[in-house]
Amino acid sequence: MSPAVKKEPRGYVKVDIEECKGCGLCVDACPPKCLFLAAELSAYGVHPATYTGTGCTACGICFYTCPEPGAITVYRFETPARAAATPAREEDSSYAAAL
Numbered sequence: 001m002s003p004a005v006k007k008e009p010r011g012y013v014k015v016d017i018e019e020c021k022g023c024g025l026c027v028d029a030c031p032p033k034c035l036f037l038a039a040e041l042s043a044y045g046v047h048p049a050t051y052t053g054t055g056c057t058a059c060g061i062c063f064y065t066c067p068e069p070g071a072i073t074v075y076r077f078e079t080p081a082r083a084a085a086t087p088a089r090e091e092d093s094s095y096a097a098a099l
Helices: 025-029 061-065 090-098
Strands: 011-015 035-037 049-051 072-076
Touching (some): 011 049, 025 035, 025 061, 061 072
Antiparallel strands (some): 011 072, 035 049
């Protein structure tokens, strides 16, 4: 069995414990397993989902599996700007022009 692939965190999750009904669908669906059901009960008497604080890849699967609108919000870190494409070398362009 191969070890689990560790991905760089690309975001984080906020769970509104007033909206979460503790169904656990997001916990089961989370690929990096960065959500869990809290040991404490919410005001509704359920164990709300909680973010571990690390490991979120910002895939959004938890958001899409949650049946409660507004219970989960996924935030994605800003990605660094990609470098501009490097211009072709002169000898490469002359070769392409010759064809």
